[in-house]
Amino acid sequence: MRARVVRVAMIAVSVALVLFAVPLAILVWSSLLTEEQGELERVALAVAVRVGPQFLTGDPVDLPAAEADNTIGVYDLGGRLKSGHGPEVADDVVRQAFAGAAADGQAGADLVVAVPVSAAEHVNGVVRTSAPMSVVWTRAFLAWSLLAALAGAALVVAVLVARRQARLLTEPLEDLSGASERIADGDLGARAEPGDIPEINRVALAHNLMVDRLTQLLERQSHxxxxxxxxxxxxxxxxxxxxxxxxxxxxxxxxxxxxxxxxxxxxxARTVEDLLTLSRQHPEQWLTATPHAAGEVLAAAEHRWHGPLAREGRRLVVDIDADVEGWPVPASLLTQIVDVLADNAARHGRGTVTLTARETSGVLAVDVADEGTMKLNSADVFVRGASSGGGHGIGLALARTIAEAGGGRLTVTRRTPTTFTLYLPPVGAGSRHTRHLDLL
Structure with missing residues (x-):
């Protein structure tokens, strides 16, 4: 791409130089030709002033010394050369001057200017001056060579500037391309660096945002x-x-x-459906199901876990305050979290498992406690992969993700006896209770 940018810049500059240099070269040629004609005319006028009527009777004319390769000649009314140098017979330019006005033109390889010699408003003769056209061509070639050198220098500068601009334009794109290739090779941590060009920078930011979202989606699906x-x-x-x-x-x-x-x-089947929903959607979009009463959901949890705990010789105590019996909650969310906490108590706790539901600061608080002691640090217990032994460190991390997806919060409130508390606002009121959850 850099070569393409430089090539486009060179073509644009070359076209601009041609459009500028050709008229300028023509103007230089015209100016040099006019200048040489003017110089010859000044010399001819100076000679005409010095020529008197006596030259017609054969008196000699005192002509000034001409420049190298230039000629000066005086012609009578018959068109014959009377003094100086030039063709013996008047040429067309000289004959034009007999009309009483200065004339100029080319005669062979010479540039010719003729000026009439007048006395008492009568033309008595013509002064002819000439110079080789090669003099004009030499000056024109020198001027054109200077123009060509300037054009070449301008082209070189344009190439250098184009290369620099091409580098500035292509480096962010090359970085973006490299990041995309690394991502395609499996490096999901690769990101494009933001650049100084706003348009490319927006593309890089959009690319990084896309990769972040795809990475989150892949992580949820992998989990x-x-x-x-x-x-x-x-x-x-x-x-x-x-x-x-x-x-x-x-x-x-x-x-x-x-x-x-x-x-x-x-x-x-319900558990599988809930987990599939979690894996496919963003957490903010998860669990918009029809609300159920908290008492009904927790009663179902008691029914599920009474038997497994009883087989282990342990009791399950459920205590639901009357004022939260009809509290609206997303059934699948609360069910999944309570199942995780009950399973954690059954596997890692001991003694009686107590399930309590109460209202605090306008939100529903659900406590799941047992008579054991939590071994892990409170900051690590919700980290995926962390386990105090005999587990995979998945359940509590999943439970916190589910809780936050429904606008709630899951925390460790006591280490001994181990107590987990879920704070959950009513369905549809998560945003109104965010401040309360932050304070809990």
Whole structure:
């Protein structure tokens, strides 16, 4: 591209120089020719003043010395050369001067000027001066050579300026192209550097924004399989244990077991759908589902986790304040977060698991606590990949992402006993409660 820019600049400058130099060269030639004619006419006039009527009777005429290659001659009315140098018989230019006015023109290879000699308003003769045309051509060639040198210098300067401007124009584009190639090779951290040219700078910023969004999308999609595996592992294990137990010793209430299995499968389908939505959309666009009452959602969570915790010899206590029973919440959001916190308590905690729902500062607060002690630092517990052992460090990071997607906040409120608190505004009121969440 640099060569193309330089080539375009050279063509533009060359056209401009031609359009300027050709008329200037013609003007120089015309000026030099006019100047030489004027010099010959001045010499002829000076000689005409010195020529008296006596030259017609044969008196000699005192002619001044002519410049090298120039000639001066005086002609009588018969067109014969009386004094000086020139053709013996008057030429066309001399005959034109017999009419009483100065004349000029070319005679062979000479530039000729003729001036009449007058006395008492009568033409008595003609003074003829001439100079070789080669003198004019020599001066013209010198002037044209100077013009050509100036044009060449201008072209060189134009090329240097064009090369510099081409570098300024192409370097940001080359950087953008290089960043795109690195991204195509798998380096998703490559970004185009902003430049000094506003138009190219806007392209670079738009390119970087596009890559940022694509990177976020790819990261969400890459996390989907791990998130889905984490969220499905516990319910799948429970369903598998129930089916194996029913196969080994078919219970009398087999329809109840099958109904429970069907509900579990529906819960799994809902979980997969929620995670797919999270992976495909931006968090700000996630979870715009029809709201449900907080009491109904938490009662469903109690039903799901009572059995798994009971099989481990642990209790589940649910305490929902009456004034938040009908609190509108996005059901899938609250369900996913409570499942993550309950699973975390079941895997890493001990003793009784307590699920509490209350209202504080105009937002819904849901506490999930157990009787254990959190080993990880509070700042690291929500980092993807961080785990106190026996886990993958996915669940709590996913839960915080889901909470923030719904306009809420998930924090560690106590290390001993371990207590996680979810602050969640009512559906459709997230923006009105943002300040309250920041203060909590």
């Amino acid at each position: 989907f399989s791990a998130d889905a595996s984490h969220q499905l592992r516990t319910p799948l294990s429970g369903l598998l244990l129930e089916l194996e137990a029913a196969r080994a010793a078919p219970p009398a209430d087999l329809p109840r077991v099958l109904d429970g299995t069907a509900r579990g499968l529906r819960d799994l």
